[in-house]
Amino acid sequence: METISENRCFDGTQGVHKHPSDACNCDMTFGLFLPQEAQFTKVPLLWYLSGLTCTHENAMTKAGAQVWAAEQGIGLIFPDTSPRGEDVANDDAYDLGKGAGFYVNATQDPWAPHFQMYDYIADELPALVAKNFSIDMDRQGITGHSMGGHGALTLAMTRPGQFQSVSAFAPICHPTNSDWGKKQLGAYLGEDTSNWAAHDSTLLMKDRGFDGPILIDTGTDDQFGDLLGTEHLAAAIAERRQNAQIRLQPGYDHSYFFVSTFIEDHVAFHAQALYE
Numbered sequence: 001m002e003t004i005s006e007n008r009c010f011d012g013t014q015g016v017h018k019h020p021s022d023a024c025n026c027d028m029t030f031g032l033f034l035p036q037e038a039q040f041t042k043v044p045l046l047w048y049l050s051g052l053t054c055t056h057e058n059a060m061t062k063a064g065a066q067v068w069a070a071e072q073g074i075g076l077i078f079p080d081t082s083p084r085g086e087d088v089a090n091d092d093a094y095d096l097g098k099g100a101g102f103y104v105n106a107t108q109d110p111w112a113p114h115f116q117m118y119d120y121i122a123d124e125l126p127a128l129v130a131k132n133f134s135i136d137m138d139r140q141g142i143t144g145h146s147m148g149g150h151g152a153l154t155l156a157m158t159r160p161g162q163f164q165s166v167s168a169f170a171p172i173c174h175p176t177n178s179d180w181g182k183k184q185l186g187a188y189l190g191e192d193t194s195n196w197a198a199h200d201s202t203l204l205m206k207d208r209g210f211d212g213p214i215l216i217d218t219g220t221d222d223q224f225g226d227l228l229g230t231e232h233l234a235a236a237i238a239e240r241r242q243n244a245q246i247r248l249q250p251g252y253d254h255s256y257f258f259v260s261t262f263i264e265d266h267v268a269f270h271a272q273a274l275y276e
């Protein structure tokens with residue numbers, strides 16, 4: 001692992017690190033914020049999975065999460081959203097290929113050799129972080145934005161016990177029923193839709209739910225609102241009687257102005273679960 005940069009930030013450290021990834025078969029870059037408490041004890045960790053077109057950098061520089069993580073004494077990790085590099089397959093569209101890994105393990109060509117983002121986030125990066133940093137891996141929460149909200153919810157439900165809490169900003173909630181989903185799951189996983197269900201939080205909610213609290217914020221003026229399918233996940237949550245809050249925030253859109261407005265609530269929500 002190579003440290004690209006370290007900057008002092010709210011008495012902690014915002015780092016950017018690069019490492020060769022076995023899962024993605026390329027170098028991967030991630031941001032890691034460690035509060036000052038990490039100098040003398042292991043701290044809980046909140047994962048932030050980003051949305052379409054993002055690298056590790058967007059949320060790290062635009063969400064404004066570090067001030068609240070410092071206040072709560074928790075670490076923040078900002079992974080990339082796809083494999084990177086010259087020999088990694090791509091598509092001209094912004095919503096497929098680089099910057100659009102959808103947090104799945106691709107089985108189809110040309111994606112399968114590198115697009116193994118589920119394994120990367122669920123297994124490889126946690127092991128790397130546990131080995132190299134002062135993190136308490138028994139206390140992890142996960143959040144994300146849009147495609148990253150989809151990633152956070154699906155990882156939380158398919159990895160019971162790994163995350164104590166899950167939240168999301170404007171998550172893609174029902175990708176098997178949306179143009180933000182059908183195209184990508186078809187390309188990465190193939191046309192057999194039975195392989196898609198493990199990557200759809202509405203279907204996972206109906207099937208198994210999450211053993212912990214859920215917080216979701218979505219703006220009423222989200223320009224991608226029809227693609228998100230919030231109403232499908234809300235119905236599945238109500239049907240299951242899942243411990244969850246879905247807040248429709250009046251006037252907010254899909255941007256980082258929306259994310260940065262509610263990030264304090266999300267960090268506090270996870271901190272409460274992680275310090276229980």
Ligand SMILES: N[C@@H](CCC(=O)N[C@@H](CS)C(=O)NCC(=O)O)C(=O)O
Nearest residue numbers: 051052053054058094146147255256
């Ligand atoms: N068509 C838009 C969609 C991409 C988009 O809105 N991405 C969101 C996540 S779904 C994002 O976080 N963009 C990066 C940013 O705002 O910094 C574009 O290409 O800009």
